[in-house]
Amino acid sequence: MSINRRSFMAASGLALAGVSQVSGRAAFANVPEAPTQKSPLMQxxxxxxxxxxYNPVVTLNGWTLPxxxxxxxxxxxLVAEPVIREIAPGMKAHLWGYNGQSPGPTIEAVEGDKVRIFVSNRLPEHTTIHWHGQILPCGMDGVGGLTQPQIKPGKTMVYEFVLQKSGTFMYHPHADEMVQMAMGMMGFFVVHPKDPAFMRVDRDFVFLLNAFDIDAGSYVPKVNTMLEFNLWTWNSRAFPGIDHLVVAKDDRVRIRFGNLTMTNxxxxxxxxxxxVSCTDGGWTRPESRWPEVTVDCAVGQMRAFDFKATNPGDWAIHCHKSHHTMNAMGHDVKTYIGVDKTEVKQKIRKVVQGYMPMGSTGMAEMGEMEMPLPENTLPMMTGFGQFGPIEMGGMFSVVKVREGLARxxxxxxxxxxxxxxxxxFEYDGDKPAAPQPPAPAAPMHGGHKKSDVVPNPAVKPVTLRAVKPRGGHGHH
Known part of the structure; x- marks a missing residue:
């Protein structure tokens, strides 16, 4: 690879050896500005x-770096720094990220581009950045101690490489990795084909899958958690805070995502x-593809899939691990299905006023009640649609396909x-008539309150009977 660095070195006074460190006021005069973004809404x-x-990508609850x-x-x-990220309305987390957010802004460029990325460190410890999936010189690969010196606090270093191929990539640290990724340090990197017609789509959405373990009422993730995370997020957002994917009917659509959690x-x-049209290894060959409705994404992988939006509606998109569509998961909660808690409720209410026993008929009632919670805590199941509580949290959103939307x-x-x-509809007789659907409610953005829901008269409540537990050893 032929890269002319002489003019850049003369202008900035940098000493380039692999990844280069920027120091001195004169050198910083040549560093581009570092824009920042704090809004949790899609830009x-x-x-x-x-x-x-090229047709630019749209980052769920994020933005593209100028x-x-x-x-x-x-x-x-890019500026690595502490950030405050709203996980969903009602909860914020104190994380580490880039340019004001976690994940950091999406980097977007074109195959064949020469990119120069300045990385400033405002963290309390050193860091690096690895360009996951990119083919580049070894000294630009971002593994601290192996391919470069660490970026010390208060310092700026430079990465330079030519984008060898188009595709779906990401960036994240390879320095104190367990802590820094657990704190939210990651970002998307999209390289468009140099042929504008190759693999082009009408709408292109991107997000990263990440997870946190944040105790109820607290703000900072527990970085030593290995598996039992309690907040499963897309771009550090949990339902109902995740942006909807809005699509025009008959659009060709691509959805890209990468997995930086500890499970598939x-x-x-x-x-x-x-x-599946693309992985972090490149575009999949047309003859290797087959139709799917679920694609598994392992740790450290990226996937992109394409479809034509021919079916109007509000279509769910989510992780199919049921615990990953809940928030604030308590892993030691006992199962009380079928247990009559009437007597227990009366006794506990003498000590804890307002105590509400739950779980005797399942967990759905948690999605309907607006229970008091500790400060800065999300309910396990939250968010309402036009028919009532959706009973989801975590990794869940809605693909909204509509006719007549502008490009x-x-x-x-x-x-x-x-x-x-x-x-x-509910069957109620030999010749049932389909009921009218309720009038659509306002958009759910930010989460509905229970009072915002338009009730569906066709849906009748079903009552389950709880029984008192038998006495004797082994019954609780």
Missing amino acids: PPLKPTSGVD WRMKDGWKEFH HPIHMHGYDFE DDYKDPGWYTFPQGTVA
């Missing part, structure tokens, strides 16, 4: 204004089948208006 895609044309062109290089500036995630989308329209269109006779 508009960053369209290319020069060079190769760049500047200098001497033929695309220059970016089978991502399932309702209403469609799709084909760049990503605004939440509200709930789907079901055509007459297309909603499941």
Whole structure:
């Protein structure tokens, strides 16, 4: 690879050996600005204004990092720093990330681009960045101690490489990795093909799968947790805080995601089948693809799948591990299904006013009640739709396919208006008539309160009978 560094070194006074350290006021005069973003809402895609044309990606609850062109290089500036991230309305976490957020901003460029990425460290310890999946010189690979010196607190270092291939990639530290990734340090990296027509889609969504273990009422993740995480998130957001994926009918759509948790995630989308089009190793060959409705993403992997949005509606998309669609999971909670707690309730209420026993008929009632919680804690199941509580949390969102949307329209269109006779209904007689669906409620963005839900008169409550436990050894 031929890279001319002479003019850059002369301008900035850098000593480049693999990854280079920036120091001194004169050198920083040549460093691009580091934009920051604190809003947890999806930002508009960053369209290319020069060079190769491409359809930009949209980052769920995130944004794309701006760049500047200098001497033929695309220059970016990442700042590793402590951040405050809203996991969902009602809860914030004190994390580490980049440029004001966790995950950091998406880096977006084109195959063949020369990229120069400045990385400044505002953390209390050293760090590095590994460019996961990129083919580059060994000294730019970002493994502290092996391929470069660590980036010390208060210092800035430079990574330079040519983007050898298009595809779906990410970035994350390879320094005190267990702590830094557990604290939220990661970001997406998309490289578009230099041929604008190759693998082009109309809408392209990206997000990272991550997880945290944050005790109820606290703010900082427990970094030594190995498996028993209690918050499963997409881009450090949990349902109902995860952006909806808004799509126009008949659009060609791509959804890309990467897994930086400690377990695999089978991502399932309702209403469609799709084909896996890309991994962090590159584009999949057309002859190797097959239709799927669920794709498993192992630790450290990235996947992208494509589909044509032919079916209007509000279609769920989620991890198919049921505990991963809940928040604030308590792993030592006992099962009380079928247990009559009437007597226990009366006794406990003498000590704890307002105590509400739960679990005798299952856990669904938790999604309906607005129970008092410790400060800065999410309920296990939260979020309401037009028919009532959705009973999901964590890794869950909605693909909203609508007719008549403009090409760049990503605004939440509200709930789907079901055509007459297309909603499941209760059987009540020999010739049932399908009920009218309720009028669509306001968009769920940020989470509905129970009072916002339009009740469905066709749905009748079912009462389950709890029995008193038998006495004797072994029964509780």
